[in-house]
Amino acid sequence: xxxxxxxxxxxxxxxxxxxxxxxxxxxxxxxxxxxxxxxxxxxxxxxxxxxxxxxxxxxxxxxxxxxxxxxxxxxxxxxxxxxxxxxxxxxxxxxxxxxxxxxxxxxxxxxxxxxxxxxxxxxxxxxxxxxxxxxxxxxxxxxxxxxxxxxxxxxxxxxxxxxxxxxxxxxxxxxxxxxxxxxxxxxxxxxxxxxxxxxxxxxxxxxxxxxxxxxxxxxxxxxxxxxxxxxxxxxxxxxxxxxxxxxxxxxxxxxxxxxxxxxxxxxxxxxxxxxxxxxxxxxxxxxxxxxxxxxxxxxxxxxxxxxxxxxxxxxxxxxxxxxxxxxxxxxxxxxxxxxxxxxxxxxxxxxxxxxxxxxxxxxxxxxxxxxx
Ligand SMILES: Nc1ncnc2c1ncn2[C@@H]1O[C@H](COP(=O)(O)OP(=O)(O)O)[C@@H](O)[C@H]1O
Ligand SMILES: [Mg+2]
Numbered sequence: 001x002x003x004x005x006x007x008x009x010x011x012x013x014x015x016x017x018x019x020x021x022x023x024x025x026x027x028x029x030x031x032x033x034x035x036x037x038x039x040x041x042x043x044x045x046x047x048x049x050x051x052x053x054x055x056x057x058x059x060x061x062x063x064x065x066x067x068x069x070x071x072x073x074x075x076x077x078x079x080x081x082x083x084x085x086x087x088x089x090x091x092x093x094x095x096x097x098x099x100x101x102x103x104x105x106x107x108x109x110x111x112x113x114x115x116x117x118x119x120x121x122x123x124x125x126x127x128x129x130x131x132x133x134x135x136x137x138x139x140x141x142x143x144x145x146x147x148x149x150x151x152x153x154x155x156x157x158x159x160x161x162x163x164x165x166x167x168x169x170x171x172x173x174x175x176x177x178x179x180x181x182x183x184x185x186x187x188x189x190x191x192x193x194x195x196x197x198x199x200x201x202x203x204x205x206x207x208x209x210x211x212x213x214x215x216x217x218x219x220x221x222x223x224x225x226x227x228x229x230x231x232x233x234x235x236x237x238x239x240x241x242x243x244x245x246x247x248x249x250x251x252x253x254x255x256x257x258x259x260x261x262x263x264x265x266x267x268x269x270x271x272x273x274x275x276x277x278x279x280x281x282x283x284x285x286x287x288x289x290x291x292x293x294x295x296x297x298x299x300x301x302x303x304x305x306x307x308x309x310x311x312x313x314x315x316x317x318x319x320x321x322x323x324x325x326x327x328x329x330x331x332x333x334x335x336x337x338x339x340x341x342x343x344x345x346x347x348x349x350x351x352x353x354x355x356x357x358x359x360x361x362x363x364x365x366x367x368x369x370x371x372x
Contacts, residue, residue, distance in 0.1 A: 002027065003285055004059055006049045007068040008035035010333040010343065011262050014270070015068065016040035018278035022286055029058040036333045037068075052076045059085050064285050066239070067261050070098040071144070088285055089239030089260040096235065097260050100148070100167050101140045107255055110234045113227060114255045115246070116170045123163040130155055134171040137161040173249040177256070178214050179242055179265035180228040183280045183290055186238045191280070191290040192225055193273065196265050199358075209361045210301040211354065212268050216247065223253045231258055240281045242266060264303075268348045271329050272299035297350045300357040302364045304345040306338035312372035314338035322368045325360060327351055330368075337372075344370045 001024050005012045008030030016037055019026050028041040031048055038044045047054035049069070055076035059065050064086040065077065077091035096106050107114040115136075118129050126137070133155060139148035139162045150160045151171070161168075181193040194213035214221070228243040235241070235258075242263030244256040266277035275283075275291025283291055306314070313336060322330055332345040347368065349360045 001025070001063045001286060002061070004029060004062045004065045005037065005041070005068055006055065006058075006065065006072045008032065008037035008044075009068055010036045010331075010345075011068040011264070012037035013040055013333060014267070014331070015066075015262055015278045015281060018276060018282055021279070022282055024282070024286060027058065027062060029054065034336060036335060039334075049073065056080060064088065066281065066285060067094065069144075070094055070260060071142070072098075074098070086285070088237075088281070089235065089241070090237040093235045093237035093239070093260050097258055099140050100138045100143070100257070101165060103257065104167050104169075106234070107231075110230070112230055112234070112255055113253065115172050117167050120161075120166050120168050123158070123161050126152070126158045126161050126168060129168055132168055132170055133158075136169045136171055138167045138169060140165040140167070172246050172254060174246045175249050175251070176214070176216065176247040177244065178216070178224060178247060179244050179263065180224060181240065181242045181263060181266045181269070181277055181293075182228055182232045183240050183277075183284060183293070184232055184238050185284045185290055186287065188238075189290055190229065190232065191293045192229065193266065193269065193277070193293040194295050195221060195224055196268070209303070209365070210265060210268070211357060212272060212299050212301075213295055215354070220247055220251060220253060227253055227255060231255060235260070238284055240277055240284065264343075264346075267331070267346050268299040268301050268350075269293075270331075271348050272296055272350050297352055298354060298357060299351075300349045300361045302347045302349070302361050302368075303343060304332070304347060304368055304370060306340050306342040306344055306370045308340045310370065310372040311339050312337060314344060315371050317369040317371055318367035322347065322364055325349075325363070328360060328364070338370045342370075 004027040008028045013036040026041040027043045029045045049072045055073040059080040066088045074091045074095045134153045137150045177198040178195045180195045183191045196212040197214035200208045242259040246254045269276040327350045329348045
């Protein structure tokens with residue numbers, strides 16, 4: 001089979017690493033010829049994933065396509081789908097998700113619990129919804145890595161909002177942020193990964209890390225799993241999906257957002273679960289049986305971000321020390337240049353002991369630094 005990936009970032013890179021176990025010819029479409037995925041595929045095609053002709057010409061001779069980012073040209077994918085190319089997830093599911101307004105309307109329409117919201121077309125419309133404040137303003141399209149989200153704590157902060165179509169969402173009192181990854185194949189068989197939780201260490205003012213499986217009462221987990229499964233069923237698409245949810249201070253479970261692709265909350269599945277999210281997506285695309293989602297051991301993910309004050313060719317301080325640690329797995333994404341906050345890699349830690357995970361996560365945060 002000839003399979004193409006739209007986007008060449010780290011998610012594409014890890015997807016390609018998993019593809020090496022199967023008989024598949026891989027293609028990547030991406031503008032940057034030095035992107036993390038460029039050197040791991042059989043065929044790299046330089047082009048804009050948001051351009052109709054680039055996506056259509058890339059896909060027309062392939063058997064199947066998938067994405068590693070949802071900002072892609074959906075019209076081209078629809079045309080390819082109508083001509084018989086299999087797309088994971090469907091163009092329709094991508095269209096629903098890539099716009100936060102459409103995504104929230106989808107939850108509302110399908111009675112999927114989500115934070116109360118209104119839609120605003122421009123900044124001045126925020127004044128019609130003062131009763132919703134404190135709120136979070138989310139741009140409809142074009143936001144990524146927190147850049148399309150603004151917290152509006154009080155009326156005087158309204159000017160921080162977006163002067164473009166957006167969602168204004170009530171601020172939720174979050175007890176835990178969790179994520180659940182679900183696989184769905186063409187026969188509508190599904191497999192669900194254990195939930196992961198984000199840990200924010202506000203006391204030590206460290207950056208966050210992720211723990212899996214999440215530590216939550218069974219009843220809340222069941223609720224979260226049922227809600228996540230409903231999201232995927234209603235999207236009516238095969239593929240791999242990551243559902244981000246909030247557990248509120250009153251133990252309500254709300255969907256925050258969905259990604260219709262492999263997701264950063266699933267990096268740990270490479271070492272910590274029998275079947276990784278990347279392997280799972282290949283099983284779906286290549287029409288093989290779904291894999292085992294169970295955790296082999298609990299795990300933590302520490303993201304390796306470019307350190308403040310460093311711009312330029314990346315160097316990794318503390319790499320030897322990190323690699324010496326037991327049951328610690330380093331993934332560098334192969335990005336030549338670092339800048340503050342840029343995602344340069346991640347480290348997965350596995351251990352049967354949650355305290356050991358936390359201890360090592362904190363140690364790695366202090367040890368491994370991306371400088372220039
Ligand atoms: N309604 C909300 N109430 C409180 N915090 C929120 C709300 N919506 C988002 N956030 C916070 O902002 C973060 C980013 O929002 P999200 O919609 O996930 O955007 P992104 O696309 O940048 O991931 C969330 O992970 C959460 O911490
Ligand atoms: Mg998010």
